[in-house]
Amino acid sequence: MTRTIGVDVGGTSIRAGVVDEHGTVLDTARGSTPADEAALEDAICSVVGELLERHPVSAVGLAVAGFIGTDRRTVLFAPHLAWRSAPVADRISARLGLPVVLEHDANAAGVAEHRFGALRGAGVGLLLALGTGIGAALMVDGVLYRGAHGVAPELGHLPLVPGGRPCECGKAGCWERYCSGTALASTAVDLLAAPGARSSVLAREAAGDPGRITGRQVAAAAREGDAVALAAVGEMAEWLAVGLALVADVYDPDLVVLGGGVGESAPLFLDDARDRYHRLVTGGGHRPLLRLRAAHLGDDAGLVGAAALAAEV
Numbered sequence: 001m002t003r004t005i006g007v008d009v010g011g012t013s014i015r016a017g018v019v020d021e022h023g024t025v026l027d028t029a030r031g032s033t034p035a036d037e038a039a040l041e042d043a044i045c046s047v048v049g050e051l052l053e054r055h056p057v058s059a060v061g062l063a064v065a066g067f068i069g070t071d072r073r074t075v076l077f078a079p080h081l082a083w084r085s086a087p088v089a090d091r092i093s094a095r096l097g098l099p100v101v102l103e104h105d106a107n108a109a110g111v112a113e114h115r116f117g118a119l120r121g122a123g124v125g126l127l128l129a130l131g132t133g134i135g136a137a138l139m140v141d142g143v144l145y146r147g148a149h150g151v152a153p154e155l156g157h158l159p160l161v162p163g164g165r166p167c168e169c170g171k172a173g174c175w176e177r178y179c180s181g182t183a184l185a186s187t188a189v190d191l192l193a194a195p196g197a198r199s200s201v202l203a204r205e206a207a208g209d210p211g212r213i214t215g216r217q218v219a220a221a222a223r224e225g226d227a228v229a230l231a232a233v234g235e236m237a238e239w240l241a242v243g244l245a246l247v248a249d250v251y252d253p254d255l256v257v258l259g260g261g262v263g264e265s266a267p268l269f270l271d272d273a274r275d276r277y278h279r280l281v282t283g284g285g286h287r288p289l290l291r292l293r294a295a296h297l298g299d300d301a302g303l304v305g306a307a308a309l310a311a312e313v
């Protein structure tokens with residue numbers, strides 16, 4: 001019986017879970033994410049320590065929203081966390097007295113979906129986590145594809161729209177500005193501002209301040225049949241298809257799984273995106289087409305994957 005702890009270190013919260021060899025989460029603990037480096041490591045050790053009081057485990061895996069070195073011991077850069085070229089695995093390992101591995105959070109989620117979820121059986125499988133941006137993980141024959149320097153695939157920042165919406169990465173028109181939870185809200189706000197926009201549900205949610213609308217609210221309004229929300233979801237389906245056609249030219253995946261906050265609403269747009277993709281992909285009608293489906297593991301995917309990787313050390 002192998003039990004390990006997986007920790008999802010996000011920009012606002014730290015979530016840890018004790019996970020068994022079947023990917024089942026047996027117990028959880030959580031805390032908030034402090035802004036400075038030492039406090040962040042204290043918080044991780046405290047959340048993990050809480051679980052260690054109740055469960056013996058063999059190792060700890062950290063899923064981090066940032067670039068991880070190829071040795072999986074160093075956080076190179078994390079836009080929403082304090083670490084910069086920091087030897088995080090060694091520091092946390094010394095404090096806990098356990099082996100520690102690091103992985104990019106989307107990669108960890110990809111591993112979890114491949115072992116225990118919707119990517120099972122994929123030869124070339126891609127996870128797209130649609131949330132604040134796009135987190136992507138590529139599994140080739142069951143192994144993570146990380147690129148030469150450990151930072152691939154960064155698909156969210158493929159520039160699809162010349163001169164398009166500005167992106168935090170410094171470029172403009174990136175895929176995730178059109179296809180993510182944030183993008184869904186931006187598109188809805190744009191559509192609400194158009195003359196003659198018909199929206200009862202979203203207008204009520206916005207309450208005079210369209211900046212408050214979230215992607216989840218747009219998805220919920222679309223489920224209620226709100227015209228503007230449905231149009232925003234339709235636009236996202238189109239951009240998902242445009243990006244997937246590009247991805248198919250590069251990686252030719254057989255299975256793509258949609259996770260993240262927007263992934264929960266995948267039934268709203270999956271069929272539409274698939275139809276649009278079939279029309280856009282190079283050689284459509286004369287080649288096998290990738291399968292597109294919703295992720296299975298929800299918010300737990302990152303910590304379950306980190307725990308699975310920890311079980312290998």
Ligand SMILES: [Zn+2]
Binds near residue numbers: 156157
């Ligand atoms: Zn970008």
